[in-house]
Amino acid sequence: MYRYDSFDGAIVAQRVSQFRDQTRRFLAGELTEDEFRPLRLQNGLYIQKYAPMLRVAAPYGLLSSRQLRTLAHIGRKYDRGYGHFTTRQNIQFNWPQLADVPDILAELAEVEMHAIQTSGNCIRNVTSDHFAGVAGDELIDPRPYAELIRQWSTFHPEFAYLPRKFKIAVSAATDDRAATLVHDIGIQAVRDAGGDTGFRVLAGGGLGRTPIIGHVIREFLPRAEVLNYLDAILRVYNRFGRRDNKHKARIKILVKELTPEVFTREVEAEWARLEGGPGTVPDAEIERIAAFFVPPRYERLPGDDASFRAAVADNRAFSNWVKRNVFPHKVPGYAAVTLSLKKTGVPPGDATSDQMDAVADLADAYTFGEVRVSHEQNLIFADVRQSALLALWGELKDLGFATPNIGLLTNIVCCPGGDFCSLANAKSIPIAEAIQRRFDDLDYLHDIGELDLNISGCMNACGHHHVGHIGILGVDKNGAEWYQVSIGGTQGSAAALGKVIGPSFAANEMPDVIARLIDVYIERRHNDERFIDTVQRLGVEAFKERVYVSTH
Amino acid sequence: MSQLIKHRGVVEDDWTLLRDAVSLADVPASGSVLVPVALWLSARDALIARGDVGLWLHPGDDPAIIAGDLAQLLVVAVDFPQFTDGRGYSTARLLRDRYGFKGELRAIGDVLRDQLYYLQQVGFDAFAIRVDRGAEGALKGLDDFAGTYAPTVPEPRPRFRRRIEGPGDVWFPGA
Numbered sequence: 126m127y128r129y130d131s132f133d134g135a136i137v138a139q140r141v142s143q144f145r146d147q148t149r150r151f152l153a154g155e156l157t158e159d160e161f162r163p164l165r166l167q168n169g170l171y172i173q174k175y176a177p178m179l180r181v182a183a184p185y186g187l188l189s190s191r192q193l194r195t196l197a198h199i200g201r202k203y204d205r206g207y208g209h210f211t212t213r214q215n216i217q218f219n220w221p222q223l224a225d226v227p228d229i230l231a232e233l234a235e236v237e238m239h240a241i242q243t244s245g246n247c248i249r250n251v252t253s254d255h256f257a258g259v260a261g262d263e264l265i266d267p268r269p270y271a272e273l274i275r276q277w278s279t280f281h282p283e284f285a286y287l288p289r290k291f292k293i294a295v296s297a298a299t300d301d302r303a304a305t306l307v308h309d310i311g312i313q314a315v316r317d318a319g320g321d322t323g324f325r326v327l328a329g330g331g332l333g334r335t336p337i338i339g340h341v342i343r344e345f346l347p348r349a350e351v352l353n354y355l356d357a358i359l360r361v362y363n364r365f366g367r368r369d370n371k372h373k374a375r376i377k378i379l380v381k382e383l384t385p386e387v388f389t390r391e392v393e394a395e396w397a398r399l400e401g402g403p404g405t406v407p408d409a410e411i412e413r414i415a416a417f418f419v420p421p422r423y424e425r426l427p428g429d430d431a432s433f434r435a436a437v438a439d440n441r442a443f444s445n446w447v448k449r450n451v452f453p454h455k456v457p458g459y460a461a462v463t464l465s466l467k468k469t470g471v472p473p474g475d476a477t478s479d480q481m482d483a484v485a486d487l488a489d490a491y492t493f494g495e496v497r498v499s500h501e502q503n504l505i506f507a508d509v510r511q512s513a514l515l516a517l518w519g520e521l522k523d524l525g526f527a528t529p530n531i532g533l534l535t536n537i538v539c540c541p542g543g544d545f546c547s548l549a550n551a552k553s554i555p556i557a558e559a560i561q562r563r564f565d566d567l568d569y570l571h572d573i574g575e576l577d578l579n580i581s582g583c584m585n586a587c588g589h590h591h592v593g594h595i596g597i598l599g600v601d602k603n604g605a606e607w608y609q610v611s612i613g614g615t616q617g618s619a620a621a622l623g624k625v626i627g628p629s630f631a632a633n634e635m636p637d638v639i640a641r642l643i644d645v646y647i648e649r650r651h652n653d654e655r656f657i658d659t660v661q662r663l664g665v666e667a668f669k670e671r672v673y674v675s676t677h
Numbered sequence: 678m679s680q681l682i683k684h685r686g687v688v689e690d691d692w693t694l695l696r697d698a699v700s701l702a703d704v705p706a707s708g709s710v711l712v713p714v715a716l717w718l719s720a721r722d723a724l725i726a727r728g729d730v731g732l733w734l735h736p737g738d739d740p741a742i743i744a745g746d747l748a749q750l751l752v753v754a755v756d757f758p759q760f761t762d763g764r765g766y767s768t769a770r771l772l773r774d775r776y777g778f779k780g781e782l783r784a785i786g787d788v789l790r791d792q793l794y795y796l797q798q799v800g801f802d803a804f805a806i807r808v809d810r811g812a813e814g815a816l817k818g819l820d821d822f823a824g825t826y827a828p829t830v831p832e833p834r835p836r837f838r839r840r841i842e843g844p845g846d847v848w849f850p851g852a
Binding site for chain 1: 717736760761768789795796798799825835838
């Protein structure tokens with residue numbers, strides 16, 4: 126993974142000093158709440174329902190075992206012994222004290238971490254494919270470009286006070302695991318007719334209050350131009366994005382109001398003035414960064430491991446786990462493993478400090494000391510020998526991280542919701558738990574097959590409910606918590622937004638509602654159709670009838 | 678007379694900011710003045726004849742409208758109605774990078790210590806700190822960071838070029 130040079134380290138340390146001074150001035154009454162708010166937000170610090178919430182960046186989801194141990198330590202020392210992994214591949218602490226935050230940032234800086242620009246109206250933590258570097262379907266390794274963009278966006282002086290938050294995702298694989306279609310900017314590696322690698326650029330996608338699939342604004346961008354082009358998009362947005370209404374301030378609204386064609390013309394005109402200029406990225410810099418992402422020292426293995434195959438054949442529980450939680454690796458004899466943070470009864474994405482320490486130890490023992498955070502709020506060991514999978518499975522079961530449900534209904538993506546978040550209209554964690562309990566039977570769960578279920582506690586959509594095969598949105602009806610259900614959303618390369626099936630439901634109705642949707646699917650699915658395929662074939666109506674006839 | 682941060686120090690500001698001037702009648706006969714851009718555009722020749730004149734831009738003004746006049750202007754100011762309105766940062770970059778403005782570029786309005794570093798990096802070289810806050814205390818804000826990754830006005834070479842070519846000189850406008 127990327128390691129800081131003296132400059133990278135110096136500015137992170139300076140950020141800690143700067144924020145320590147800002148916090149001191151705020152507590153001394155020298156900065157008003159309105160003056161301090163944007164400053165603390167740009168250091169990941171929200172004021173939540175009960176306490177501040179600190180969001181720490183894991184750039185494009187990458188953590189070393191050492192960094193994970195520091196996060197465990199921070200959870201223990203400054204929080205209540207746990208952390209919450211987020212849909213932006215970051216980690217949040219829900220209970221720190223404001224006055225402690227400068228010390229937390231200083232401890233993070235010791236291990237080359239920070240909370241810079243993890244919230245606020247600025248360029249946020251860049252996200253990418255959690256299987257980067259190991260997936261068989263990738264054109265290039267996206268991580269050097271994600272790191273390049275991380276650096277460019279960090280303290281970019283022109284874009285620190287944008288109309289609204291700004292999220293960039295990079296994907297370099299055929300199967301888009303970085304949700305580039307629903308980001309303010311999506312960057313996809315592509316090859317042109319001559320075989321040169323460059324990027325397709327999308328803009329104006331996003332979820333939230335007004336979900337929109339991003340528009341392709343450039344089919345092929347030479348890779349050296351990536352930062353110039355980003356500068357052009359951000360400048361157009363910074364100058365012309367709406368600032369009169371917070372709910373209309375995202376770039377997607379600008380793209381929509383101008384039309385994608387006019388927006389693209391503006392960007393291209395701006396880029397024409399920047400193209401080839403100082404921001405052009407020399408190959409030497411990409412090579413410098415790429416050197417941090419060279420493949421680890423893999424053993425030369427002949428292919429699939431025989432003992433692993435035998436264990437899969439013998440042991441049904443192990444084979445279920447392999448089927449769901451083990452992802453193929455481009456190197457023979459290796460596999461990538463997803464640690465499910467979606468055990469029934471535990472808030473999705475949560476891990477205790479003890480679990481984090483244990484995961485760090487396992488990362489050192491079973492992989493190359495590296496852990497990744499996925500946007501589905503799970504953890505990943507990218508490089509595990511197949512011959513070690515059975516033993517690793519045993520260890521993960523002891524930790525509670527071996528639930529074989531990746532890609533299944535109970536792998537629920539869920540925001541912290543009304544239990545923690547002051548923006549939420551409704552709780553989301555208890556809904557997730559009630560649904561997980563209802564579908565706790567593993568055979569049934571596996572029979573239902575692939576299904577993404579996403580829950581957001583409000584229309585800000587941190588749980589990405591629009592792109593869930595089943596999406597649940599918490600809404601407020603006269604002060605009571607209700608839940609709106611949509612179906613037919615998908616993430617990935619063919620991302621689509623779900624359709625609302627009808628009026629919302631009370632919390633206690635939700636497991637039944639989901640069960641009825643599943644019943645329709647089970648009864649009417651063709652052969653190997655997934656839930657989403659059946660929804661697409663039948664349309665929303667067939668599902669809607671069942672749900673509402675039975676409940677009303 | 679209010680205080681101004683300039684040349685990395687605090688100086689007395691001898692320019693008068695005319696926020697509400699709509700016609701030449703609102704402009705005093707002598708003394709250095711910053712006039713609204715609308716007045717400049719409607720009475721440019723008279724103002725040039727008067728001398729000692731600069732103008733100020735709203736955050737939404739396109740700097741292209743004064744691109745041809747920059748040689749006549751000693752000072753261009755950009756207003757920040759709230760410090761969270763970041764449009765002026767792009768205005769500054771365009772004035773410096775695209776239109777080649779070499780005079781004083783001044784940040785006015787809700788200008789505070791915690792934004793000075795970024796303001797300086799996009800090309801501002803004079804900062805009219807909000808009057809209820811001391812300019813002395815704000816000075817430190819100029820030195821919050823050792824640099825940025827992205828190209829800036831004082832240092833047009835991005836960090837990756839400096840990594841390859843060595844540190845080189847840093848040019849601070851107006852320094």
